[in-house]
Amino acid sequence: MGEHVIKLPDVGEGVAEAELVEWHVKVGDLVREDTVLAAVMTDKATVEIPSPVDGEILWLGAEIGDTVPVGSPLIRLKVEGEGNFKEGEAAPAKAESKPTSEKQDTPTPSPSPQGGGGQLAASASKSERQKAATGEEKVQTESPSPLRGGARGGGTKVPAITGAPRPEGERPLASPAVRLRAKEAGIDLRQVAGSGPAGRISHEDVEAFIARGPQAARASGLAENYSVEDIKVIGLRRRIAEKMALSKSRIPHITYVEEVDVTALEELRAALNKEKRADRPKLTMLPFLMRAMVKAIGEQPNLNSLYDDDAGVIHQHGGIHIGIAAQTPTGLVVPVVKHAEARDLWDCGAEVNRLAEAAKKGTATREELSGSTITITSLGAMGGIATTPVINYPEVAIVGVNKMMVRPMWDGTQFVPRKMMNLSSSFDHRVIDGWDAAVFVQRIKTLLETPALIFVES
Structure with a gap:
C-alpha cells in the first residue's frame, strides 16, 4: 500500500490560488478514479477536482472558504501500489478526527432557572410526574439554584416568568388549585413556565405571568426568538x-x-x-x-x-x-x-x-x-x-x-x-x-x- 497526494491543479491561466467551496468526500471514504472530490472557485468560475486514482481518503487539506494556493497539497489517499508520495518528502499532517468512543462530560440535566420553557426536567422520575399531576407536594431535595433566591421555605423565592410554550399535547404540571386560578384568569397553562421540580407550575408562576400583562397572556403559541445563526460568506x-x-x-x-x-x-x-x-x-x-x-x-x-x-x-x-x-x-x-x-x-x-x-x-x-x-x-x-x-x-x-x-x-x-x-x-x-x-x-x-x-x- 502507498499514499497518493493530490495537489490543487492550475485551474486557469494566471490564477495563483482558488477558494475551496465544497467537499464531496470526507476522511475514510473510498473513492474511484474520476470521482469528484471537491469544488474550487476563481473569478466566479467553479472547477471540480476529480480523483486520478482509486483509494481511501486519509486527509483533507483545507476547510470550506479557505484560499488554497495552486500546487499545494489538497487531498491524501491510501492507494494500491507505491503511490506518488516518496519517503523523505514532507508529508502533510494527517487530519485529526474525534473517535466515536470519546467520552464527553455531560452535565446532569436539572430544571432550568427559568423553567426550561415548561418542559419536564430529565431528572424527574415517572413517579414524580404522576405526583405532580395529582397535586401532591414534593419536597425539593437538591440544592436550589442561586437564581431562585434560596431553598424552598427559606428565603424569598423568585418565580420564573419566562419560557417557551410546552410541546403540543404535553400536560402542564400544576395542582388543582393552581389550575382553577389559571382558569379564572383566562390563562392557558401551556404558556406558563414552571419553576418547581419537573417544571411544575406554582401559584407564584401564575401570578407572575398575570403581572406581565394581558398581551403576554393572550399570546397563544407566540414566543420571542433569540437565536442567531452564523453563516460563513464563501x-x-x-x-x-x-x-x-x-x-x-x-x-x-x-x-x-x-x-x-x-x-x-x-x-x-x-x-x-x-x-x-x-x-x-x-x-x-x-x-x-x-x-x-x-x-x-x-x-x-x-x-x-x-x-x-x-x-x-x-x-x-x-x-x-x-x-x-x-x-x-x-x-x-x-x-x-x-x-x-x-x-x-x-x-x-x-x-x-x-x-x-x-x-x-x-x-x-x-x-x-x-x-x-x-x-x-x-x-x-x-x-x-x-x-x-x-x-x-x-x-x-x-x-x-x-x-x-x-x-x-x-x-x-x-x-x-x-x-x-x-x-x-x-x-x-x-x-x-x-x-x-x-x-x-x-x-x-x-x-x-x-x-x-x-x-x-x-
Missing part, C-alpha cells in the same frame, strides 16, 4: 461582496432614470416572434436593448471603456462585450455576450439564451464570465419603478431595466394606455459627465420608442 457570495465593495468604494456613481414608451417595441416583438423561423430564438426585450446600446455606443465610444484608476488610463474598447447580470441559485453572475456589434437581433437573443442556461446550470466557463465592457442588469417583473445599479468594476457604465407597466399617458387630446418601462443607468462620474450620460440614455430611449431605427444601418 464562494460566489464572497466574490460578489468583494466586487460590490470595490465598485462602491472606488467609483463615484451617478444614476440617471428615464421612462421609455415601449408600446411599439412590444408590438414589433410580438409580430417577430409570431413569424419567426424554427432556427431563430424567441425574442425578449434584451436583444432590442443590446442593439440599441450598440448603436448608441457607436456615437459615444467612451461609454464602452474600462478605467484603470491605479494607472490613470481609460481603455476604450472597439469591441462591444455586453455583460448580462443573471441571477442563479448560487448568486449573481455576469455572462458576457462577446462582440455584440457583430451580432444581429436573433444572434443576440440566441447567445443570451445559451449563456443564461449555462449560468443557471453552473457550467459557464471562465471565458464566458469575463471580459465585459458594459453591462445590462434586469430584474424582470420584479424590477420595481427605479433602481440604482452598481457598476461592474472597472467598467464605466451599466444600464438597468425596470419592470414594464401599462399606464395612462396624455397624447395631447386624451389619456391612452401605453406600455411604459423605466431605464435606470449608472455611470462612473470620473469618466462620464452627467451630460454625456443623459445623451446616451436619451439615444437609447429614441431607438426603443421607434424600433424601426434599430434596423437602419448607420
Whole structure:
C-alpha cells in the first residue's frame, strides 16, 4: 500500500490560488478514479477536482472558504501500489478526527432557572410526574439554584416568568388549585413556565405571568426568538461582496432614470416572434436593448471603456462585450455576450439564451464570465419603478431595466394606455459627465420608442 497526494491543479491561466467551496468526500471514504472530490472557485468560475486514482481518503487539506494556493497539497489517499508520495518528502499532517468512543462530560440535566420553557426536567422520575399531576407536594431535595433566591421555605423565592410554550399535547404540571386560578384568569397553562421540580407550575408562576400583562397572556403559541445563526460568506457570495465593495468604494456613481414608451417595441416583438423561423430564438426585450446600446455606443465610444484608476488610463474598447447580470441559485453572475456589434437581433437573443442556461446550470466557463465592457442588469417583473445599479468594476457604465407597466399617458387630446418601462443607468462620474450620460440614455430611449431605427444601418 502507498499514499497518493493530490495537489490543487492550475485551474486557469494566471490564477495563483482558488477558494475551496465544497467537499464531496470526507476522511475514510473510498473513492474511484474520476470521482469528484471537491469544488474550487476563481473569478466566479467553479472547477471540480476529480480523483486520478482509486483509494481511501486519509486527509483533507483545507476547510470550506479557505484560499488554497495552486500546487499545494489538497487531498491524501491510501492507494494500491507505491503511490506518488516518496519517503523523505514532507508529508502533510494527517487530519485529526474525534473517535466515536470519546467520552464527553455531560452535565446532569436539572430544571432550568427559568423553567426550561415548561418542559419536564430529565431528572424527574415517572413517579414524580404522576405526583405532580395529582397535586401532591414534593419536597425539593437538591440544592436550589442561586437564581431562585434560596431553598424552598427559606428565603424569598423568585418565580420564573419566562419560557417557551410546552410541546403540543404535553400536560402542564400544576395542582388543582393552581389550575382553577389559571382558569379564572383566562390563562392557558401551556404558556406558563414552571419553576418547581419537573417544571411544575406554582401559584407564584401564575401570578407572575398575570403581572406581565394581558398581551403576554393572550399570546397563544407566540414566543420571542433569540437565536442567531452564523453563516460563513464563501464562494460566489464572497466574490460578489468583494466586487460590490470595490465598485462602491472606488467609483463615484451617478444614476440617471428615464421612462421609455415601449408600446411599439412590444408590438414589433410580438409580430417577430409570431413569424419567426424554427432556427431563430424567441425574442425578449434584451436583444432590442443590446442593439440599441450598440448603436448608441457607436456615437459615444467612451461609454464602452474600462478605467484603470491605479494607472490613470481609460481603455476604450472597439469591441462591444455586453455583460448580462443573471441571477442563479448560487448568486449573481455576469455572462458576457462577446462582440455584440457583430451580432444581429436573433444572434443576440440566441447567445443570451445559451449563456443564461449555462449560468443557471453552473457550467459557464471562465471565458464566458469575463471580459465585459458594459453591462445590462434586469430584474424582470420584479424590477420595481427605479433602481440604482452598481457598476461592474472597472467598467464605466451599466444600464438597468425596470419592470414594464401599462399606464395612462396624455397624447395631447386624451389619456391612452401605453406600455411604459423605466431605464435606470449608472455611470462612473470620473469618466462620464452627467451630460454625456443623459445623451446616451436619451439615444437609447429614441431607438426603443421607434424600433424601426434599430434596423437602419448607420
